[in-house]
Amino acid sequence: MASAISAINAKIRSHPVLSYFCSTHFWGPVSNFGIPLAAVLDTQKDAEIISGKMTGALVVYSAVFMRYALAVTPKNYLLFGCHVVNECAQLTQGYRYINYWHFGGREKALAQKAAQPKQSEEVSVAAEVVKKAAEVATGKS
Numbered sequence: 001m002a003s004a005i006s007a008i009n010a011k012i013r014s015h016p017v018l019s020y021f022c023s024t025h026f027w028g029p030v031s032n033f034g035i036p037l038a039a040v041l042d043t044q045k046d047a048e049i050i051s052g053k054m055t056g057a058l059v060v061y062s063a064v065f066m067r068y069a070l071a072v073t074p075k076n077y078l079l080f081g082c083h084v085v086n087e088c089a090q091l092t093q094g095y096r097y098i099n100y101w102h103f104g105g106r107e108k109a110l111a112q113k114a115a116q117p118k119q120s121e122e123v124s125v126a127a128e129v130v131k132k133a134a135e136v137a138t139g140k141s
Helices: 004-014 017-019 024-032 034-042 052-071 078-100 105-138
Strands: none
Touching: 024 034, 024 078, 034 078, 052 078, 078 105
């Protein structure tokens, strides 16, 4: 049984594409892409939930591993690309965090939320006017 597995492994490893596909140089970055994917999706969420400390840690982490991906032999361009995407997403999140908590973004968001009930009140008043006009037009008044 062990010789059969060794033979299959040798056959797979003899083909360069299959050898790469079965290596940690491929599956490490692929599994790591969950972090930048989550970061990109988080750019659509409210800036209030962004953790400044975690964003800073992930910026440093991605910068270190971008360097590592090019320092290993052979160079791991897939890992490098993963960390480039994560670095960009984390820098975007860092900008959103700083803008929200330090440059007036929070106050602007709160002012917009405070203005929204007024708009919905205007809509409900307009709906009542239309309802009354329909009643008058049909003679139900």
